[in-house]
Amino acid sequence: MSKLPVMIDITEKLIVVIGGGKAVERRLNKLSKWTENIVIISPSITAQIKELVASTNIVWKKREFHPLDIENASLVIIATNDVELNRRISHDAPSHAWINAMHDAENGDLEFPIYMQNGHLTIAISTNGASPILAKKIKKDMEEKFNDKYVTYIDFLYEVRQLLKGLSIDPLKKHDYLKEIVENPIYEEEDQLAYLKELKSENK
Template sequence: MNTLFPIFVKIENLNTLVVGGGYVGLEKLTALLSNAPDAPVTLVAPEIRDEIRELAQQHPNLTLIQERYQAEYLQGRDLVIVGTNDKAVNRQVQQDCKARQLLVNVADTPDLCDFYLSSVVKKGDLKVAISTNGKSPTFAKRFREVLEEILPDSLQETLDNLTAIRNQLKGDFVQKMEKLNEITKVLR
């Protein structure tokens, strides 16, 4: 049974640390910045890919620290994502985060994760997150591709129209909800 509680966080309001400057670090960093380009993110790693350095030139809130991970880098962080190929470092970061009550994701190690990064479908303001409870990120990626293909690009216009209607509705919350439910019934 999947007991995950799905939430969308305002990552641009959080201070995120990414540990790892290789391919996985790049993948996680790209996911963060594609959803919130101005998010304050620090990446620490002894070696940093050129693609990550290029991202830092495009994102002024991305700080790169080319050093080995140390627990002091957790100071002031809200969220931590680990993507190194060193299992001892991954476990150490997870233990350091637990001691500080920080949420941590350790790539490809579900047992060390407090949360999973979902595969995300984006169509304008619509975002749909897909999770397989850590069992198959590849399936989540493929399912995302299917949804991206079948969801029309005109969804943003629909969302904008529904927002305008919601803003014009009179009555209390229940009355507004009933009216919006009636209007959106055609989506079934």
């Protein structure tokens, strides 16, 4: 079953992770960049996860899973090596919670794609499980194509958009400005500054 690509803000969402192995390490390395509102349920965890717990607000509950652990969770990450336990956790999860089943992706409703992020630019890549190796190759290609110069250009687009929001000019004209600098990109910093200066004069 195909899944809808979305971007979500998890800052204030409770994330419960069941499991403490290498797979959880990789997941936490990603998640901890956006939130520390994470609870790990596992009798044991790896040394790297212990270091992460010690240096962040992530909580480790050193015990077996209980259904009450996920009662208020927004996202449940199932990552144990026990097939029956994984099935039971998925069954016990509240209807409001998203499920990421790391050892059986099809039984979850949320997956974490490979992604590249640089400045305002984020590109998520998924082959829906057909070829993770290809997804990694596409990521590498994207990183080469959308380099730091391109990211600086996106920063410029952001500045223009913010400036236009405050200008008292016709909305259609604002749209024309935004369309123009996408169809005719301005990559050089000197030219960008000159464009911004000219744009500011529109409101005088």
